[in-house]
Amino acid sequence: MMEDKLLIIGFKQGRREALREIYDKYKVEMLKLAVVLLGEVNTAEDVVHDVFVKFARSADRLKLTGSLRCYLATSVVNRVRNCRRDRLRRGETGLETVDRFAAYSRGPQQWAILDEQLTRLSDALRQLPYEQREVICCHMELDMAFREIAALQGASLNTIKGRYRYGLEKLRSLLNGEVTK
Amino acid sequence: MKPADDVRKLFKDAGLRVESKADERVFEDMVQAQHRVDENPKRVPDAWRRTMRNPITKVAIAAGIVIACTVGLFLWTGTGSGIALADVLTRIQQVSVYMYQMSMTVSGQATTGTAVDQNVHATILLSEDCGMKMNMEMTDPNGTTVTYHEQYVLPQKKILITIMPEHKKYMQIELDDTQFANLQKQNNDPGAMVKQILDCEYENLGRSTLGGIAVEGFRTTDPAYLGGMMGEIDATIWVDVKTQLPVRTEMEMQMGEMHVHGVVHDFEWDVSVDADEFEPVIPEDYTALSSVPFKVPATSEETALKGLRLAADLTGRYPEKLDIMTLTSYTGKIIMGDTPVAKRIRKEHTGLAREKYIAKITETIMPIQGIGTFYTLLTAEKKDPAYYGKLVCPEDKELVLMRWKASDTEYRVIFGDLHTETVTAETLAILETALPQ
Numbered sequence: 001m002m003e004d005k006l007l008i009i010g011f012k013q014g015r016r017e018a019l020r021e022i023y024d025k026y027k028v029e030m031l032k033l034a035v036v037l038l039g040e041v042n043t044a045e046d047v048v049h050d051v052f053v054k055f056a057r058s059a060d061r062l063k064l065t066g067s068l069r070c071y072l073a074t075s076v077v078n079r080v081r082n083c084r085r086d087r088l089r090r091g092e093t094g095l096e097t098v099d100r101f102a103a104y105s106r107g108p109q110q111w112a113i114l115d116e117q118l119t120r121l122s123d124a125l126r127q128l129p130y131e132q133r134e135v136i137c138c139h140m141e142l143d144m145a146f147r148e149i150a151a152l153q154g155a156s157l158n159t160i161k162g163r164y165r166y167g168l169e170k171l172r173s174l175l176n177g178e179v180t181k
Numbered sequence: 182m183k184p185a186d187d188v189r190k191l192f193k194d195a196g197l198r199v200e201s202k203a204d205e206r207v208f209e210d211m212v213q214a215q216h217r218v219d220e221n222p223k224r225v226p227d228a229w230r231r232t233m234r235n236p237i238t239k240v241a242i243a244a245g246i247v248i249a250c251t252v253g254l255f256l257w258t259g260t261g262s263g264i265a266l267a268d269v270l271t272r273i274q275q276v277s278v279y280m281y282q283m284s285m286t287v288s289g290q291a292t293t294g295t296a297v298d299q300n301v302h303a304t305i306l307l308s309e310d311c312g313m314k315m316n317m318e319m320t321d322p323n324g325t326t327v328t329y330h331e332q333y334v335l336p337q338k339k340i341l342i343t344i345m346p347e348h349k350k351y352m353q354i355e356l357d358d359t360q361f362a363n364l365q366k367q368n369n370d371p372g373a374m375v376k377q378i379l380d381c382e383y384e385n386l387g388r389s390t391l392g393g394i395a396v397e398g399f400r401t402t403d404p405a406y407l408g409g410m411m412g413e414i415d416a417t418i419w420v421d422v423k424t425q426l427p428v429r430t431e432m433e434m435q436m437g438e439m440h441v442h443g444v445v446h447d448f449e450w451d452v453s454v455d456a457d458e459f460e461p462v463i464p465e466d467y468t469a470l471s472s473v474p475f476k477v478p479a480t481s482e483e484t485a486l487k488g489l490r491l492a493a494d495l496t497g498r499y500p501e502k503l504d505i506m507t508l509t510s511y512t513g514k515i516i517m518g519d520t521p522v523a524k525r526i527r528k529e530h531t532g533l534a535r536e537k538y539i540a541k542i543t544e545t546i547m548p549i550q551g552i553g554t555f556y557t558l559l560t561a562e563k564k565d566p567a568y569y570g571k572l573v574c575p576e577d578k579e580l581v582l583m584r585w586k587a588s589d590t591e592y593r594v595i596f597g598d599l600h601t602e603t604v605t606a607e608t609l610a611i612l613e614t615a616l617p618q
Binding site: 009027032120140 | 185187188189191192194195196197198199200203204207208210211212214215579608611612614615
């Protein structure tokens with residue numbers, strides 16, 4: 001916590017090295033979160049890129065009430081939601097319907113290189129309804145309490161627990177042998 | 182293994198790596214975004230800290246200090262005839278009982294906003310073994326006696342007793358060692374005053390004559406005098422060249438809108454007195470302001486935190502400074518304040534007789550004064566304290582509210598949200614750069 005506190009101070013003073021440290025410390029975790037939430041790597045990269053650039057612009061008005069990790073993770077979750085909403089509004093295909101090839105096809109701009117396990121996990125998660133996926137990712141990846149996720153999704157605690165239970169059940173069946181190894 | 186554990190393990194094991202070129206590009210985008218906003222970089226507030234970290238300036242400043250000290254040493258010892266102030270303290274400490282008169286004029290505006298114009302005259306008797314006795318008379322400008330107090334400080338019992346004859350009341354306050362020492366300073370005890378001056382930057386005023394006695398003067402205007410408790414100060418002490426004992430001390434203090442001018446004079450050294458002189462005599466028909474003695478909270482970090490928490494609860498902010506006047510003004514406003522907590526405190530004591538009501542309220546808000554006492558102690562112990570109540574609010578969990586040296590390399594820090602941490606000097610320097618201008 002103290003380390004983050006010092007990084008934030010340095011960042012707010014415009015120190016490049018502080019920004020670099022924040023970026024290096026959290027980029028992989030945020031990319032992973034975006035990938036499991038979206039089930040698609042290119043959009044995940046765009047989301048995280050936007051989150052970090054926006055963060056870099058926020059030095060003057062940034063006033064953290066919680067941890068930096070939590071702040072960045074919430075920014076990723078919100079950005080993913082906006083991204084999904086924009087696509088649906090534009091009548092574009094939902095990310096869930098993107099085929100496996102498109103989801104992980106790489107070009108010259110490739111930033112994140114997923115290992116096999118993350119690809120499989122992301123594949124399986126993509127097949128869950130988004131609300132269930134978000135609950136599982138927030139709980140498993142970010143260690144968020146159900147109470148916090150309930151606040152994030154604006155749903156009751158019981159609804160969240162239900163989404164988690166159903167999502168987990170389906171995820172286990174999708175992953176089949178993977179989780180029982 | 183719980184059903185979710187295997188999925189959790191999969192989440193943990195799954196990973197990714199980043200491609201370095203793309204990684205650098207993203208970071209460059211961030212840097213550009215940061216610079217676009219950062220056209221007016223903020224000035225770093227703690228110039229002295231940064232200056233001290235620079236090894237070249239460090240050497241230059243150290244050299245400056247050595248030169249200053251050498252000049253100082255020359256002034257005090259080089260002439261062979263000058264008085265060393267430390268020797269004056271030694272001389273005072275050799276006297277077991279002494280007596281002096283104190284005359285004080287208080288003028289200007291009190292914290293309540295009412296005009297003050299009062300003369301105070303006191304006779305003080307000090308004994309190494311028995312403590313202090315003070316007879317104090319306060320008069321208004323036309324000479325009418327307003328009030329008369331008799332005060333005793335009893336070192337064995339660590340208690341301060343004030344007798345108020347016109348009200349037929351008395352008050353007892355229990356003190357700890359620090360509070361006891363502070364009280365001595367506030368009563369202009371010349372020994373304590375010399376100690377204070379020795380701890381501050383001071384100048385030699387040279388020789389003069391007072392009432393036919395050859396004297397040498399010492400003066401300080403150092404804001405650190407009395408731990409900065411008294412606002413702006415100008416203190417002078419005149420010492421008998423022959424006996425090396427004080428002849429007269431003068432003090433000018435500007436505390437907010439209030440001006441205090443005090444003179445200590447007519448010293449009598451090695452006075453012969455009976456120990457009974459120091460025994461307070463409280464007539465039977467006098468009643469105590471409180472059934473149990475007031476207990477001034479211990480001078481500690483815990484008390485300071487309690488005081489700061491109370492201040493935040495009562496007003497939603499911290500006192501701007503920790504000198505006596507600011508704290509008195511601050512607590513005065515609390516008593517009269519409109520916050521729900523202030524109203525609740527007043528309501529809790531409604532129905533009590535006026536004196537008891539004041540006593541209860543005073544007791545409740547006493548920890549706020551404790552912040553000031555703690556800060557004074559830290560100053561006296563040269564623990565490099567700093568307080569930023571003017572800049573930091575209870576919501577500022579990342580900002581340093583107060584800090585002091587915990588060891589040679591570490592500082593204790595109270596943050597705006599009142600959590601505490603011990604950090605290195607380097608870390609503190611970075612934390613303090615975040616303070617608003």
